[in-house]
Amino acid sequence: MGEEELRAVIDWLVRLVEMAGAAVIVTGAAWAMVRFVVTGIRYRDAAVFTPVRLTLGRFLALGLEFQLAGDILRTAIAPTFTQIGQLxxxxxxxxxxxxxxxxxxxxxxxLVRERGPRDERTSS
Incomplete structure (x- = not known):
């Protein structure tokens, strides 16, 4: 496999990994939005939104990891000093x-652990 073919494969892999990262972020945002609306309709206590925020944060962190992996892959073949600096x-x-x-x-x-288990039915 020549350098051009390897670059084409790496470019395809970068796109795949970046799409995976974007999919994780979009999935997390959609899940959080649905949970936010459902929780907001059912309960009036702001503390019930904390688990939604925590889960969204986990999705964002994972999505960022995928995006970073894509950036690292992008510079895998004969990177220039400019590409290394950008990375x-x-x-x-x-x-x-x-x-x-x-x-x-x-x-x-x-904070959630300190508050202890909550009975969401009594939060409204």
Whole structure:
């Protein structure tokens, strides 16, 4: 397999991985929107939205990981210094987003544990 064929395969893989990341994010956003509407109609307590936020955060973090994987694949074959610099910037931004998202998820989970189990029927 020559370099051009390898580039074509890598380009196809990058698109596949990026589509997977986009699909994860879209799926998470759609799920969160449905849960937000259903929960908002059934309950008036803002605390019931925390599990929705946590799940959406997990979907976003996973989607970001797929997007980063696509960026890494893109530079797999004979990257230029410009591509390496762009990858470093993108990786830094996405890693920072993922880090802060992870911290927020952990904090929300801690708050949920401290509140204890809730009976959602009494939250309205």
């Amino acid at each position: 470093a910037a993108i990786a830094a931004i996405r890693t920072a987003l993922n880090y802060f998202l992870g911290r927020e998820i952990a904090e929300e989970q801690r």
